[in-house]
Amino acid sequence: MVESSESKQRCIDMFQATGFNVFKLIEPDENKLSDILADLLSPKGSHGQSDLFLRLLFQQLKFKADRKYTKKATVHREAPTHGILKFRRRMDVFIEAGALVAIENKVDSPEQVGQVNDYLDHLHLCARGRNAHTALIYLTPDGRLPKSLRATRLKKAQESGRLHCWSYREQLLTWLKACHKRCLAKRVCGFLGDFIAYIETDLQSRSMNQK
Numbered sequence: 491m492v493e494s495s496e497s498k499q500r501c502i503d504m505f506q507a508t509g510f511n512v513f514k515l516i517e518p519d520e521n522k523l524s525d526i527l528a529d530l531l532s533p534k535g536s537h538g539q540s541d542l543f544l545r546l547l548f549q550q551l552k553f554k555a556d557r558k559y560t561k562k563a564t565v566h567r568e569a570p571t572h573g574i575l576k577f578r579r580r581m582d583v584f585i586e587a588g589a590l591v592a593i594e595n596k597v598d599s600p601e602q603v604g605q606v607n608d609y610l611d612h613l614h615l616c617a618r619g620r621n622a623h624t625a626l627i628y629l630t631p632d633g634r635l636p637k638s639l640r641a642t643r644l645k646k647a648q649e650s651g652r653l654h655c656w657s658y659r660e661q662l663l664t665w666l667k668a669c670h671k672r673c674l675a676k677r678v679c680g681f682l683g684d685f686i687a688y689i690e691t692d693l694q695s696r697s698m699n700q701k
Contacts, residue, residue: 513688532565559588571612606636633657
């Protein structure tokens with residue numbers, strides 16, 4: 491029975507490659523995952539879907555996705571902070587699209603002292619004179635809270651929508667699945683499917699082993 495089952499699976503995989511996942515082969519680290527997110531969110535990204543993925547992110551943040559801005563959005567990797575006491579910190583992903591959105595991606599590395607606090611200050615400073623909404627997505631495997639904020643500021647930042655503590659396995663997956671559903675390019679759909687499967691299996695196991 492085992493041999494028969496394995497034989498059938500080999501026949502299926504000849505055409506469907508059910509066990510193949512590009513993410514399992516490359517085992518992306520934190521920086522590479524940030525590269526992927528930045529490319530997906532850029533309207534000029536290699537995915538060819540213009541600002542679709544960025545608009546879906548804005549919808550999830552409950553921001554107005556004004557195409558006048560999202561189609562011309564700029565997405566920066568390792569964007570430096572300025573104008574605050576601890577300048578030259580580097581935000582993993584920084585998006586300017588009318589609204590200002592930063593993503594701090596924490597898969598393997600710990601939060602630096604005062605890091606999230608400084609990013610909120612930086613976004614507030616950047617929004618001055620623009621009348622722009624701001625949001626910092628603190629992205630971790632389990633959606634944990636940052637430790638650099640006092641309880642009162644943490645509560646205020648979350649209630650105002652300026653801080654979103656996202657989990658790879660919940661909020662990010664929700665966004666990726668929406669992207670997968672709306673994407674028109676088969677190659678990109680396959681990539682997004684692999685990304686989703688990687689988060690649901692390998693990334694979850696990896697984060698649990700680190701605890």
